[in-house]
Amino acid sequence: MADWENLRHFIAVARSGTLSGAARALKVDHATVSRRLTALEAELDVALVERLPRFCRLTAIGQQVFDQSVAMENAADGIARIAQAAHRPLVGKVTLSAPPVLTMHLLTQHLAHFRSLYPDIRLSLAAQAQQVSLSRREADVALRLVRPDETGSIARKLGVMAFGLYASRDYVHRDVPDRWQFIAFDESFGDMPQQKWLLGIAGARPVACELNDIGGHLIAARTGAGVAGLPCFLGDADPDLVRIAEDVPPFCRDIWLLVHRDLRKAPSVRAVMDFVVALITQHGGFSV
DSSP: OOOHHHHHHHHHHHHHSSHHHHHHHHTSOHHHHHHHHHHHHHHHTSOOEEEOSSOEEEOHHHHHHHHHHHHHHHHHHHHHHHHHHTSOTTOEEEEEEEOHHHHHHTGGGGHHHHHHHOTTEEEEEEEOSSOOOTTTTSOSEEEESSOOOOTTEEEEEEEEEEEEEEEETTOTTTTOGGGOOEEEOOGGGTTSHHHHHHHHHHTTSOEEEEOSSHHHHHHHHHTTSOEEEEEHHHHTTOTTEEEEOTTSOOEEEEEEEEEETTTTTOHHHHHHHHHHHHHHHTOTTSBO
16 A cells, blocks of 8 residues: 555645645655655556656656545545544634735734634634635635635635725825826736736826735835725725725725635634634625
């Protein structure tokens, strides 16, 4: 029988397409991945991967082994979820993945309150813009700004996060729209909806600076660097900023809560979900 750790490293190689990518995903070094892959091929006495100069390609038998390995991985994760759901109430670690803007500017502000309500739950907050797999237990609960469609998970829309244009009260060109300069993300975020919305408004007007974190946009706008497109729950709450150009095209992002169906009734997970639902739905900065 193949060693599970060898299979786990093989799955990572198949998913990432490179040994280095697998090493990053598993948080191990390149040599460990290579050694595990070689050991698995020796155990099975077949070549699973073609190691090309820039990427790895599965052989025909490698694809079959990968499909079976993923089924094993899903089954193992299912066992772990069932075990977690059976734990005694309101005890243990729960991982919540959420976009950085919600993690840094909303959820972290309420950690002390959560701890006072549930002192035996260790809430692990992961600020992640990218999708995570609940089936692979990369998180127990997730907040997302697009509707998720992962098989085996249950999604609920919690609210809508509206955006607006904001500038410092002292921004020198605040009342002269033709002279506005904008604070944007860089080209790597070109497909992000709020980037498209902001650049559409900017048109031929210049981008003053590029920052790849919404917190940086907030600080840059506060110091007068230019006009930023910010979530209204952030901009409206900042005394140093004012919303400008009320007639700009409206833009918003939906907020979705996601949980795997095997964990939705686990008491500790349920407590985290209920807390997040109350936080979003009762917050004045989000519409339902």
